Amino acid sequence: MSEEVTRIHVGGTAGTDPYDVLVGQRLLGELPGLIGDRAKRVAVIHPEALTETGEALRTDLAEQGYEAIAIQVPNAEEAKTAEVAAYCWKALGQSGFTRSDVVVGVGGGATTDLAGFVAATWLRGVRWVAVPTTVLGMVDAAVGGKTGINTAEGKNLVGAFHPPAGVLCDLAALESLPVHDYVSGLAEVIKAGFIADPVILDLIESDPEAARTPAGPHTAELIERSIRVKADVVSADLKESGLREILNYGHTLGHAIEKNERYTWRHGAAVAVGMHFAAELGRLAGRLDDATADRHRTVLEAVGLPLHYRYDQWPKLLETMKVDKKSRGDLLRFVVLDGLAKPTVLEGPDPAVLLAAYGEVGR
Numbered sequence: 001m002s003e004e005v006t007r008i009h010v011g012g013t014a015g016t017d018p019y020d021v022l023v024g025q026r027l028l029g030e031l032p033g034l035i036g037d038r039a040k041r042v043a044v045i046h047p048e049a050l051t052e053t054g055e056a057l058r059t060d061l062a063e064q065g066y067e068a069i070a071i072q073v074p075n076a077e078e079a080k081t082a083e084v085a086a087y088c089w090k091a092l093g094q095s096g097f098t099r100s101d102v103v104v105g106v107g108g109g110a111t112t113d114l115a116g117f118v119a120a121t122w123l124r125g126v127r128w129v130a131v132p133t134t135v136l137g138m139v140d141a142a143v144g145g146k147t148g149i150n151t152a153e154g155k156n157l158v159g160a161f162h163p164p165a166g167v168l169c170d171l172a173a174l175e176s177l178p179v180h181d182y183v184s185g186l187a188e189v190i191k192a193g194f195i196a197d198p199v200i201l202d203l204i205e206s207d208p209e210a211a212r213t214p215a216g217p218h219t220a221e222l223i224e225r226s227i228r229v230k231a232d233v234v235s236a237d238l239k240e241s242g243l244r245e246i247l248n249y250g251h252t253l254g255h256a257i258e259k260n261e262r263y264t265w266r267h268g269a270a271v272a273v274g275m276h277f278a279a280e281l282g283r284l285a286g287r288l289d290d291a292t293a294d295r296h297r298t299v300l301e302a303v304g305l306p307l308h309y310r311y312d313q314w315p316k317l318l319e320t321m322k323v324d325k326k327s328r329g330d331l332l333r334f335v336v337l338d339g340l341a342k343p344t345v346l347e348g349p350d351p352a353v354l355l356a357a358y359g360e361v362g363r
């Protein structure tokens with residue numbers, strides 16, 4: 001066992017197995033234990049940016065006796081397509097991958113979403129392990145079993161709930177992450193602060209500049225606190241029948257912006273704008289106090305996340321939001337706050353209130 005490893009438990013619900021999220025340094029020694037001795041083959045799915053890491057992992061696993069293949073996929077959202085999933089299926093088919101074999105997804109949230117989806121769909125579901133290498137991947141994407149790909153019509157429209165067998169968050173991986181990507185992940189950290197754990201906000205506000213780098217004094221605590229928020233929620237409601245919707249705070253508008261930008265924006269940046277919108281919506285709907293709504297602007301801005309998007313795009317964004325996964329029939333539904341750490345769902349808001357909230361966001 002590696003030193004100073006934090007282990008966060010995710011309970012098994014809906015007939016799935018429980019698993020742990022490990023946070024620390026040099027955790028890859030844990031991988032064979034998670035892969036298990038029933039597996040003969042392992043497929044390491046990694047993005048182009050992590051070619052060396054993917055190859056090193058493949059070599060390690062081969063040395064341990066597995067038939068290991070590396071499957072390189074494009075960086076970021078370009079990997080979350082049906083074509084790339086089909087490319088991975090082909091690689092699994094050609095290597096004779098069976099139900100006892102294991103997929104390892106190494107990379108950011110886009111890669112682990114894809115790798116988990118490939119694992120969920122291959123032979124109707126094989127075991128997979130997530131090795132997230134971005135802040136966002138560690139605190140959110142790799143935990144909770146939502147896997148999937150995008151289509152031209154919308155974000156994550158095709159997918160499956162398929163929890164990993166384990167999640168290894170090696171904090172050393174964050175050192176090579178470009179600052180733009182590091183900061184994008186802070187949007188989900190800040191989300192966890194607003195919906196459940198305000199200490200996260202206090203820690204970031206105490207030194208926002210330091211929060212932007214892996215060398216900051218609170219890095220491990222911010223990551224662990226955010227993972228605990230996610231782990232608690234998905235342990236109670238894996239399949240999003242209720243509580244899990246709170247994790248979608250800021251995502252209704254965020255996903256519409258991502259689609260409008262043809263998935264060229266980082267997810268975290270879009271979610272930051274979406275949280276600003278959700279805060280204004282909560283305020284204008286009479287739910288959220290001014291101070292908490294204003295705090296969204298100050299904390300997001302302090303770490304360098306965007307608050308605004310194009311005003312003239314509102315009609316298109318509204319159309320996309322109508323088919324958000326939280327919508328039911330013609331009923332638009334948004335996660336808003338009744339107060340700090342008091343998330344709730346606002347159903348069918350008055351269109352004038354929606355437009356007024358966007359009036360604060362649009363430029």
Ligand SMILES: NC(=O)c1ccc[n+]([C@@H]2O[C@H](COP(=O)([O-])OP(=O)(O)OC[C@H]3O[C@@H](n4cnc5c(N)ncnc54)[C@H](O)[C@@H]3O)[C@@H](O)[C@H]2O)c1
Binds near residue numbers: 076
């Ligand atoms: N499944 C979920 O519950 C869930 C939760 C939140 C977000 N997501 C998804 O996660 C995705 C966003 O993830 P992300 O922010 O990690 O972005 P990303 O996966 O697109 O990664 C950003 C970039 O960093 C590169 N990269 C990754 N790790 C690196 C490292 N250590 N060093 C250098 N470069 C590295 C990637 O190749 C990519 O180019 C979105 O698709 C979003 O929908 C899923």
Ligand SMILES: O=C(O)C(=O)C[C@@H](O)[C@H](O)[C@H](O)COP(=O)(O)O
Binds near residue numbers: 251
């Ligand atoms: O885990 C969840 O549930 C979330 O909503 C977390 C989000 O941060 C994440 O972006 C998720 O992929 C969004 O899911 P979707 O169902 O709205 O596509």
Ligand SMILES: [Zn+2]
Binds near residue numbers: 140188251267
């Ligand atoms: Zn998200």
